[in-house]
Structures are given as C-alpha cells and as structure tokens.
Amino acid sequence: MKFGRTFKEALAGKDYPQHWVESAIPYRQLKKILGSVREELIRKGYDPDTIHKLLEAHEAEYHLVDHDSLLLRPTLVVRPAPTAPSISPASLAKLLAAAKPFSPPASHHGHASDQDDDETAPATPDSTHDDQWVMVPLDSDATFFSTLQTDVGKLDSLQSQERKSMNDGIGALGSEIAEVTRPKEHRITFAKSDLYRWREIFEIYLSAEIFFSTSEVAGGSRTSESARMKLVWFQDEVNKRNLPQKFKLAPSSASYKRFMELNLTLLQNFQFQELNKTAITKIIKKFDKQTSLGVKATFPQALKSASFIADNIAKSICAQLSSEVLAIVPQVMDHTCTICSDFRYLPIRLSCDHLFCIRCAYLLQQANKRLCPLCRAPTVHELTVDNIDKAVMHYLERWFPKEVKVKQAYNELMERKDQLGPNAGGATPCLIM
Incomplete structure (x- = not known):
C-alpha cells in the first residue's frame, strides 16, 4: 500500500480531532507540487542524472537558506565549466540561458555563502571559468x-x-x-x-x-x-x-x-x-x-x-x-540501603555524606571496615548513634509507616540474635526440658 493512502487512512482511523486532521501534512498536495518541480528542472536541462553528476563533481550546490521573512529560500547554483562531466556544449548553453550570475561560495565543498545582490553581465559558455557560479531560478521548488x-x-x-x-x-x-x-x-x-x-x-x-x-x-x-x-x-x-x-x-x-x-x-x-x-x-x-x-x-x-x-x-x-x-x-526504591538493598531505617549518615541503614553500618564496624562502600573514604570507624540523620528518619516515619514498622521489628530481632545467639528470635524448643 502506498504511503499516501496509508497516511490518509491513519488520519481518519485514529479518532483525531478534526482541527488536528486539518493541520496535518498535505502529503498528496506536496506530491503534486513535486511533480512540477521535476518537470521544471528537466525543462531547464537539469534531469536527475545530470544534477547527480554535477553535485558529485562539486559543479553544483543546492541550499535551503533562511530568508529575512523566516521562509526557506531554496537556491540551485552551478558552475557550468566547459569541462563539467557529461555536459555537452548544447546542454551548457541551455543551462546558462536560464541562469543568473551568483557570487562564488567560499568553498565549493561546503555550504553556499551569502548571495551578492549586485547585477553583473549574464554568463556565457565562452566567458565561464572555474570560479564562476550562476544561480538557476526555480519556482516550483x-x-x-x-x-x-x-x-x-x-x-x-x-x-x-x-x-x-x-x-x-x-x-x-x-x-x-x-x-x-x-x-x-x-x-x-x-x-x-x-x-x-x-x-x-x-x-x-x-x-x-x-x-x-x-x-x-x-x-x-x-x-x-x-x-x-x-x-x-x-x-x-x-x-x-x-x-x-x-x-x-x-x-x-x-x-x-x-x-x-x-x-x-x-x-x-x-x-x-x-x-x-x-x-x-x-x-x-x-x-x-x-x-x-x-x-x-x-x-x-x-x-x-x-x-x-x-x-x-x-x-x-x-x-x-x-x-x-x-x-x-516517594517510592521505597529511592530509600533503600545500597549495602543490603533493604529499606534504609534508621538512616545513618557518614561524614562523606553517604547514607546507610544503621544495621549495615554496625556490621561494617564489627568487621573492622574503615572505608565507605561507595566512595572509599575512611569514615566508617568514626560512626556513632549521633550520626543518625533525624530529618530523614522523621521523613521516612511519615511517608513509610508500614516499612518503618517492619524494619524496626527486624532490627530488634537481629539485635537479640547478636546478643543471645542465632535462635534468639525463633521457636526452637527448650533443650533442658
């Protein structure tokens, strides 16, 4: 299916507001104008094959320039030297008949420079040389x-x-x-x-x-x-x-x-x-x-x-x-400890400004770790309960009450296990009985 038909059906089938449809790109209208562009170029001696060869040889350039009115001003400039590839003397004369003098760009490998509005004598095949450029007037483009x-x-x-x-x-x-x-x-x-x-x-x-x-x-x-x-x-x-x-x-x-x-x-x-x-x-x-x-x-x-x-x-x-x-x-993922990947309560802040949950900070100290796990600064050994960030703690208590309750219970359980052994929080039967 051709795109023009697909485009029309898509505009009609998506329930777009009518004023949207009216503002859409006029694809079919542009296709008709494009036919006129092609016809005008061929009429003036610029069939697609000729233009391709001129552009490849840097004997032509096509530019879309912003005009003072903010409208695009398309400009085709050529350097119709007698040595231009695949251009016969008869074709060259036809090209120049429709052309106007144009100031040469700074480099024919780059973009066109600003145009010179000064009128000069029309170019002819005999007077054309390597540095001479002419502008071909086109209306359809x-x-x-x-x-x-x-x-x-x-x-x-x-x-x-x-x-x-x-x-x-x-x-x-x-x-x-x-x-x-x-x-x-x-x-x-x-x-x-x-x-x-x-x-x-x-x-x-x-x-x-x-x-x-x-x-x-x-x-x-x-x-x-x-x-x-x-x-x-x-x-x-x-x-x-x-x-x-x-x-x-x-x-x-x-x-x-x-x-x-x-x-x-x-x-x-x-x-x-x-x-x-x-x-x-x-x-x-x-x-x-x-x-x-x-x-x-x-x-x-x-x-x-x-x-x-x-x-x-x-x-x-x-x-x-x-x-x-x-x-x-706020999401829980934004308040997780980077060590245990669990909810970060009570949050303890190192002097290097990184936050961890108090349980992980305690375990770092117990293992004689001195360096921050994130930035490697020697800040772990100086931690005390005074390093708990109270502002963050109160924020978490307000916005994450369920998570705080669960983490508090977990910390209390782990503290009992630290003091009394791994079975302190479980339901292991009394061995004496």
Missing part, C-alpha cells in the same frame, strides 16, 4: 518548501497548544493526588489517605516505562505502537490488582481516571506527531529521489527551530509528569 514549511508551522502551533493543555492538566492532577496521599499532622492517618494505593500504581507505571526505556538493551524513546502496548499492560496490571476498587477516598477514583485520560491524550499526541514526522521524511525522500538534489540531510537543519520536528512531545510531557505527579508519592 520554492512553492514546495514554502507549503511544507507553512504546514510544519501549523503543526508547531498545534503542538504548543496541546502541550500547554496537558501541562495544565498535570498541574491540577498533582494537586489532587497530593491531597489524597499527603500525611496528616506529622503521621499518616490510614482512614484518610490512599498513599499506599497510589504508591503501588506509580510503582507499576514506572516499571512499565511506557514512553521511554531506561534499560541498556532498549534504551531511549519507544515507538507509538510500543507505547500503546505498554499503556495497555499498565492498565491491565492495575485492574488485575483491583487497585482502583481499593481506594478509600472518592477523589482518588476521579484522579485515577484523569491520570489515565492524560496518558491516553499524550499517546494520541505522540501518534499524531510520529505519523506526520513519517510523512515529512517520506516526502523529502521522494523529493530527493525525483530530483537528485539531496535535501534529506539539510532540511531538518534548515527547520531546526521547528519544535514539531526537533522535539519529542512524549519526552517533555513525561518529564513534567514525573516531577509534578509521580514525585509526589
């Missing part, structure tokens, strides 16, 4: 790139509006979730909080890595289809654990619904951006194939100010979602 640039501008504007709308939604959602998860009066009141339900939801969400992967094997951005499948898995996993049904506060249910709607909106924006980026890539590739002018590498640079092309909307929105929503509910 200017129409092609102005149409494409205008529509990329529309997509830029649309994306800015969508980003603002999602950013506003993220801010409001963050405030709502903070209200239903924040500890009250320095300690959690379980009857008035959904802290642990939201913590589990966000833990699943982070592990799903819906829009981005942080693993070495599949690091970086996902495709929109991969993101869709990950989002489906996340929703299925949350429902499998019945987490929405376990909410104690009515606002939590409404907030979870908005959280899912926000992710679906982001996915739809991501799909629309990916689809239009593909359309741009395809039409530029087709432009190069039919003209041999080679703009695939220069077009993204010429439109580097276009955020629709340069940016990934999922990346920027996910960054805000992480800082304004996910960060509201």
Whole structure:
C-alpha cells in the first residue's frame, strides 16, 4: 500500500480531532507540487542524472537558506565549466540561458555563502571559468518548501497548544493526588489517605516505562505502537490488582481516571506527531529521489527551530509528569540501603555524606571496615548513634509507616540474635526440658 493512502487512512482511523486532521501534512498536495518541480528542472536541462553528476563533481550546490521573512529560500547554483562531466556544449548553453550570475561560495565543498545582490553581465559558455557560479531560478521548488514549511508551522502551533493543555492538566492532577496521599499532622492517618494505593500504581507505571526505556538493551524513546502496548499492560496490571476498587477516598477514583485520560491524550499526541514526522521524511525522500538534489540531510537543519520536528512531545510531557505527579508519592526504591538493598531505617549518615541503614553500618564496624562502600573514604570507624540523620528518619516515619514498622521489628530481632545467639528470635524448643 502506498504511503499516501496509508497516511490518509491513519488520519481518519485514529479518532483525531478534526482541527488536528486539518493541520496535518498535505502529503498528496506536496506530491503534486513535486511533480512540477521535476518537470521544471528537466525543462531547464537539469534531469536527475545530470544534477547527480554535477553535485558529485562539486559543479553544483543546492541550499535551503533562511530568508529575512523566516521562509526557506531554496537556491540551485552551478558552475557550468566547459569541462563539467557529461555536459555537452548544447546542454551548457541551455543551462546558462536560464541562469543568473551568483557570487562564488567560499568553498565549493561546503555550504553556499551569502548571495551578492549586485547585477553583473549574464554568463556565457565562452566567458565561464572555474570560479564562476550562476544561480538557476526555480519556482516550483520554492512553492514546495514554502507549503511544507507553512504546514510544519501549523503543526508547531498545534503542538504548543496541546502541550500547554496537558501541562495544565498535570498541574491540577498533582494537586489532587497530593491531597489524597499527603500525611496528616506529622503521621499518616490510614482512614484518610490512599498513599499506599497510589504508591503501588506509580510503582507499576514506572516499571512499565511506557514512553521511554531506561534499560541498556532498549534504551531511549519507544515507538507509538510500543507505547500503546505498554499503556495497555499498565492498565491491565492495575485492574488485575483491583487497585482502583481499593481506594478509600472518592477523589482518588476521579484522579485515577484523569491520570489515565492524560496518558491516553499524550499517546494520541505522540501518534499524531510520529505519523506526520513519517510523512515529512517520506516526502523529502521522494523529493530527493525525483530530483537528485539531496535535501534529506539539510532540511531538518534548515527547520531546526521547528519544535514539531526537533522535539519529542512524549519526552517533555513525561518529564513534567514525573516531577509534578509521580514525585509526589516517594517510592521505597529511592530509600533503600545500597549495602543490603533493604529499606534504609534508621538512616545513618557518614561524614562523606553517604547514607546507610544503621544495621549495615554496625556490621561494617564489627568487621573492622574503615572505608565507605561507595566512595572509599575512611569514615566508617568514626560512626556513632549521633550520626543518625533525624530529618530523614522523621521523613521516612511519615511517608513509610508500614516499612518503618517492619524494619524496626527486624532490627530488634537481629539485635537479640547478636546478643543471645542465632535462635534468639525463633521457636526452637527448650533443650533442658
């Protein structure tokens, strides 16, 4: 199936808002203009094979230059020397008939320099020499790139509006979730909080890595289809654990619904951006194939100010979602001891500023270890109970009451075993009886 038809069906089949569809890249219109570009080039003696040979021999250059009006101004310049490869005298005369004088670039291996607007006498085959360049006036390619640039501008504007709308939604959602998860009066009141339900939801969400992967094997951005499948898995996993049904506060249910709607909106924006980026890539590739002018590498640079092309909307929105929503509910993984990989309570801070749980710090001292396990600074031997970070300890008591209770019981058990032996906390029968 040709891409033009695929593109049209994708726009119609994804339930995109009508104003999105109207802002999409006009792929079919650009294909028609591209036909005119090719015809004009051939009419002026620049068939694709000739252009390819001139570019290879550095006897021609094609540039997309930013004009004062911020519109791209495509420029074809040639150096039609009589020795140019595969160019007959008759073809050379035809090329020069449609050309205008042009100041020579600083280097014919680099990019074109600024144009000299001074008028000089028209170039002829007899007067042409190695340093003489002429500009070939073309109309159709200017129409092609102005149409494409205008529509990329529309997509830029649309994306800015969508980003603002999602950013506003993220801010409001963050405030709502903070209200239903924040500890009250320095300690959690379980009857008035959904802290642990939201913590589990966000833990699943982070592990799903819906829009981005942080693993070495599949690091970086996902495709929109991969993101869709990950989002489906996340929703299925949350429902499998019945987490929405376990909410104690009515606002939590409404907030979870908005959280899912926000992710679906982001996915739809991501799909629309990916689809239009593909359309741009395809039409530029087709432009190069039919003209041999080679703009695939220069077009993204010429439109580097276009955020629709340069940016990934999922990346920027996910960054805000992480800082304004996910960060509201601290995760256990952010407060684990790097030695035992367990919850870090009571947290003891070395003078090198690294934190460990008090049990691991005690074992380091018992083993006569002097060096910090992370930075190798000789700080372990000087530790006392005064090194417990009370601010972090109180924070953990507020936000992780269940984990604190479990770790306290564990520390007490291990302390009894240290004092009375390995069976101190077990149910071993009395040997005397």
